Amino acid sequence: MAENDFNLLPLLDYIDPSTLSYQDWVNVGFALKHEGYTAMDWDTWSQADSRYKKGECFAKWDTFQGNNLGTVTGATITQLAKDGGWQPASKSQEARSLDWDDTIDRDYKVVDKDWIEGQEIHEPKNWNPVHEITRYLETLFEASENVGYVTESYPKTNDETGEVEKWLPTKGAYDRTAGQLIEELSKSNGDIGAVLGDAHEEAGAWIRFNPMDGKGAKNENVTDFRYSLVESDSMPVDKQYAIYKELDLPIAALVYSGNKSLHAIVKVDAGNYDEYRKRVDYLYKVCQKNGIIVDTQNRNPSRLSRMPGFVRNGHKQFLVDTNIGKANWEEWYQWIEDLNDDLPDPETLADEWDNMPDLAPELIKGVLRQGHKMLIAGPSKAGKSFALIELSIALAEGKEWLGWQCEQGKVLYVNLELDRPSALHRFKDVYEAMGLLPANIKNIDIWNLRGKTVPMDKLAPKLIRRSLKKNYQAVIIDPIYKVLTGDENSADQMAHFTNQFDKVATELGCSVIYCHHHSKGAQGGKKSMDRASGSGVFARDPDALIDLVELELNEDLIKVRADKAANKIYQRALQERNLAYYQQYVSLDDLESNAQMRQHFEKAIGDVVVRRLYTDEIKRVVHAINISTGWRVEGTLREFAKFQPVNMWFSYPVHEVDTTGVLSDIELEDSRPNWQKATKVARESRKSKKQNAKDRQESLNNAFDATSSFHPDEPVTKKELAEYIGVKERTIENYVNESENFVLKNGKILKID
Incomplete structure (x- = not known):
């Protein structure tokens, strides 16, 4: 397979420019130019290197000519990517659809070029160059938009024979608008050369199909990434025409080049260069899947195409058709996707009634099955990240988590918040606090992405690509606000966001576990599924929702x-x-x-x-x-019966299930008006004031007796009592001041008999 049969740009993710020698860095630029990519592609990738200098890539790009381009190809990039850990997709991956950043790996085949019948094209019977050019301009441009075009050209000759091999365009003009050109053509009495300049009949003329800013003819001068050029000269023109129509490409203008190809000006309607590049990659791949071997050097939005109305080597360049196929990019893209979806066919229940498939095994006993999704929701300071680390360890070691037995297996913990050293130390601290030996520490992989995060719809395919052969039982993502895309209160946007978790779970066959924060305000009066912040999608999407409320x-x-x-x-x-x-x-x-x-x-x-x-x-x-703080764990489960609330303590750095029962009788804070809650607090405060004073004195007395027993002949210090009780020294002073049995002198506590 040739290197330009697939998109090389994702492979650059595996090549760190900061680790390359100068020559290897230059070779990447050579290879990109050879395979039809742009200087901007090289420049964007190079910015990850501290040696990067603005404008250097563009300056060097123009020097990449001649034999140099023949010795360095896309194979250079694939080899460097392999050295960086990239692996070509296996056959088992051919049915996966991931994301724009990955190569299109579905069939995407709509037509069979070997069976399709060609559709002939015919030169216009009444040749009217002014009409041809005007119709083209009116179809592609607004009257106020600048148009770039070229009528001047120069021959490229063979060094040995001196024969002209082809005619090459000059930079051309770009200083007039479509409206100005149309007006001048209408007054030209058919003399298009007087308006646009005379062209060599051997060469023909060219036009840039996207509007320009009037200041230049490069990609940076494009003002709207509206169209892309699809061109191929590897099959008869009538076959090209038939496939373009069968593919229902959203073609704004179809122009016969006067030679071997049709130039299809396709509507891509991109909002920016990055989106343009992705859409063009998708367009070219679909065309190639259906027999059109696209000239990939036409990727650039400032690329020249053939201008109708001119003659090229005795053949007319003319408009074959305008506005054919789907109305716009979105309509065509959705049509292609619908034709090539990987959805299963409906099945008859009767066929499966007596032979039901096995249920997925329980990853967390009575809570979550393998391959399903779980959300942990809670307020700040609930220790949600610690709970996820505890869960990672419990899964790796096959131990209990919050009282639930976990099936042992491999875990990927995606760390989006902590720096790498802190994350590693935290795992070790939690292991020790849980009292576990790291017997199966190899079951835990940590992907540290702090400072390198991307939105979830971009992260998902990268995560899948790195995890396909790891056999993870669970992927834990912490926290999701780092990769959240869109408005969390928008059901549509959050549905798109959570669909990425489905993609990961489906592609890897593992559970996806993530955490989210509570909405503001009291939570005790709400159901567990209503406490998570934002759209209700967060409550409905996971198969298990574990909710933490502070007591x-x-x-x-x-x-x-x-x-x-x-x-x-x-x-x-x-x-x-x-x-x-x-x-x-x-x-x-x-x-x-x-x-x-x-x-x-x-x-x-x-x-x-x-x-x-x-x-x-x-x-x-x-x-x-x-x-420590007290917490109640409640849940909403799709696959299992509702469990009894679990009460637990959080004392840095671990949670511990309450076995004393002292938390079970605490009622959750409700959602009553603040004045009602304030009245209750005041009433309870008055009631317990005397009891609290009594408790403080008892605590002081016990601490004094215990501490004095260590050194009966020495006085007890304020610091010793504070350490014993677990309070500040100022608090000890307050205890002594309200006591009739103790006095404080020079930091020493004396008991009055």
Whole structure:
């Protein structure tokens, strides 16, 4: 296959210009010019190199001539791309349709050139050059638009024989509008040379089919990327005509070149150069799939085409037809796509009734099947990214996640937010906090894209291309706001956005898991599926929606949890250091009392150093509890029955399912008016004020007794109490000031008997 049979531009993604030598960089430019691409293509790619100099590519481009272009071809680019990790598409990929950035890999065949009957064209019986040119101009241009054209040319001769091989156009003119030309032609009495200039009859004349700015004749002078040129001289003209019509190309003007080809001026209606380039690539590929071997050097929007109304080597250049085929690009593109869709045919249910297909295996038991989509929604500070990392680890190791068993498999974590070192350290921190050994760490791949993100519709094909042979069970994308395209409140735009997740899931056969933020305001009064910000598409699209809502914690609840955690450490200490005492003196009721367990601990373990080991652990645990937040996990599932809400704590850097039950009775914040909620808060505040003061004094007393036991002959410091309770030293001062049993002197706390 020749290099120009497919689009070379996506291959440039695999070639880093900053790693190339000067000669290799120049060779890429040679190759692009040889294969019919533009200097702008070379310039755009080169900008990724710190050595890039503005205008250098365009200056060098014009020097790429002669034998140099014969020694460097598109094969140079494919080899450099292979060195960078690119692999040609396999046969198993031929049925995939990805994106503009990928080569068209569907059939896209509409006609069979071997069976189609040619349609003859005929020269005009009444030759009227003024009419030919005027009709062309009126069809393609507005009256106020500048037109570029060339009537002057020069011969290119064979160096050995001196014979003229072909006639080449000069730069030409571009200083008059279509309206001016039409008016002057109408007054010319048929003398088109007086208006446009006389052309060599051996050469004919040329015209630029897109409007120009009147300042030049290059791509940058094009003012509207409206048309593209399709030309081929590899088959009879009557066959070309028949295929153009059978393809229903949206042709604005079809011109006989006076030689071997028809010039089809096709409506592409692009909004900018980038879109023009993509549409032309698509147009050329469809033409090639249907037997038209397109001259790819005609890609440029400023390209010259044959101008009707002139004679070329004894043959007239004339308009064959105007405005044939589909009305515009969008109509034609949709028609081609509809003819070549890869949708399955309808099937009769009766045929499958007794032989139902197997359901996809459960990736997360009772929550998500492999190949399905899951959304995690929650407010900021919910630790959504940590939850996704925890899920990645649980899948890689085949462990539980929030109480749900995960099927072991490979995971791709697409990191869009953190820099690479932070992302890697975070995974290690979470592994350690979960208490897991990285036995299957090879099951986790991380794609770090911070600073290199593209919209999801561009990211999806790149992700698929890199993942086809990886056999991922799940792809986790974090966070989606980095790749979000369009207005998140627009159902149409968000449907297009979430369709990219379907594409990834379908092409890779894996689950796609992503997170999104809550809308503003109270969420407790809403259903879980209504809390995610933006369009309702976010609620309806995923097969599983896992929603996180923060629980409103109070000091009593935090103290209960801290006491329970401390009691467990006291119990373990007694079992490890004085089991006989534990079995003889510790009752079941004692296990529920923080004061009793502390007394047992101090009485049974006399070694101050040993006691300090356990009390330091208690301090760390209590501190983690004091800074933790409580969360309720609810869900909306498509494939499974609704699960009971899961209550959990988030203490950096991991979530932990609440096994104490202290979170289960907390009601979610509702959506009542603020004045009603304020009244409730004030009432509860008055009710608990005395109790809170009592709790603070008890906490101070317990901390003092525990700390003084470490050094009974030395005073207790404010800093020690703050560390033990897990508060600031200023808070200890407040506790002491409202106490009748303690005084503060020079940073030391004294107890009054």
